Amino acid sequence: MKRTRRVVMVAALALSFACSGGSGGGSGTSGAASGAPASGTLSIAVIPKGTSHVFWQSIHAGAVKAAREVGAEVIWRGPLREDDRDSQVSEVEGFVSRGVSGIVLAPLDDSALVGPVTSATRNKIPVVIIDSGLKGGEYVSFVATDNGKGGRLGGEHLAKVLGGKGKVVLLRYAEGSASTNEREDGFLEAMKASPGIQVVSSNQYGGADVESAYKKSETLLSNYKKPDGSLSIDGIFTPNESTAFAMLRVLQDNGWAGKVRFVGFDASDNLVKGLRAGHIDALVVQDPVRMGYLGVKTIVSHLKGQPVERRIDTGVHVVTPSTMDQPDVKELLQPDLAKWLKG
Numbered sequence: 001m002k003r004t005r006r007v008v009m010v011a012a013l014a015l016s017f018a019c020s021g022g023s024g025g026g027s028g029t030s031g032a033a034s035g036a037p038a039s040g041t042l043s044i045a046v047i048p049k050g051t052s053h054v055f056w057q058s059i060h061a062g063a064v065k066a067a068r069e070v071g072a073e074v075i076w077r078g079p080l081r082e083d084d085r086d087s088q089v090s091e092v093e094g095f096v097s098r099g100v101s102g103i104v105l106a107p108l109d110d111s112a113l114v115g116p117v118t119s120a121t122r123n124k125i126p127v128v129i130i131d132s133g134l135k136g137g138e139y140v141s142f143v144a145t146d147n148g149k150g151g152r153l154g155g156e157h158l159a160k161v162l163g164g165k166g167k168v169v170l171l172r173y174a175e176g177s178a179s180t181n182e183r184e185d186g187f188l189e190a191m192k193a194s195p196g197i198q199v200v201s202s203n204q205y206g207g208a209d210v211e212s213a214y215k216k217s218e219t220l221l222s223n224y225k226k227p228d229g230s231l232s233i234d235g236i237f238t239p240n241e242s243t244a245f246a247m248l249r250v251l252q253d254n255g256w257a258g259k260v261r262f263v264g265f266d267a268s269d270n271l272v273k274g275l276r277a278g279h280i281d282a283l284v285v286q287d288p289v290r291m292g293y294l295g296v297k298t299i300v301s302h303l304k305g306q307p308v309e310r311r312i313d314t315g316v317h318v319v320t321p322s323t324m325d326q327p328d329v330k331e332l333l334q335p336d337l338a339k340w341l342k343g
Helices: 002-019 054-070 085-098 114-122 147-161 178-192 210-222 241-253 269-277 288-303 327-333
Strands: 029-031 043-047 073-076 102-105 127-130 141-144 166-172 197-205 235-237 261-265 282-285 311-313 317-319
Touching: 043 054, 043 085, 043 288, 054 073, 054 288, 085 102, 085 114, 102 114, 102 288, 114 127, 127 288, 141 288, 147 178, 147 235, 147 261, 147 282, 147 317, 166 178, 166 210, 166 241, 178 197, 197 210, 210 241, 241 261, 241 269, 269 282, 282 327, 317 327
Parallel strands: 043 073, 043 102, 102 127, 127 141, 141 311, 166 197, 166 235, 235 261, 261 282
Antiparallel strands: 029 073, 282 317
């Protein structure tokens, strides 16, 4: 009898380890229960671009919230770095082989993930795309911010605080990232509508992490450093969390913070502190918790045979020091992630 119990326990542990992804990158399973999905429970793989930024942790929280509501199982796995295309491709392929019920994917490259998504669909595993677009149409729905609108809003606010004149720079994020490309294009559209503003640099990329973006920010701004140490530019725009934080650090480290107008994109504790200190003039903020939530709700609805919208806009907002303490804005800036991710 004791031997039988030990065999059952070992088998259960092995199954739980396999379902949580073993020792690979990212997190394991969250949602209705831990370990292997119960019989009849829908298993939803949620694959972010990366797992380190607060933005993706917020996506995770929203996905878990939805899973608990609908009784599904969320399996959260993704690359550590947002430029690791091979890792994300492998994650999708692995979940197809595993035979999950559905996939919610934030593709880090709008071309490289087309093949794996097509393969999932052909294997009768539907895919919902979140955050960043994918070429082709082999998916159920696209749940994301209107990124072009977000970029335009950021540009319009920068033009407003500059009084419609001055020199500005754009530090881009990374090639192949559809969401940030759209923000950058939206920003440049807004600049064209302000003839008194000159974009003196718009072709530099920060890269996938903060340290890379810090070096690129430092190099970019050094080109506009005057003999007295001040900057000859008047405004800066960055299109995501990592580039915004890196730029903020460079401005602070060199004594330029608050002396040049700066609009960033996304929110984290450090960016919120920068906004409150007056080192950032505005943050263009998404609702990643809502994005993760609707991504899972949409794939589950589809799996249950219910109609879903082809495109779902999760909203975008400009937050300034004067609006950051409004209750609805505070929830966007600093959502209670521990409520959904604890344990």
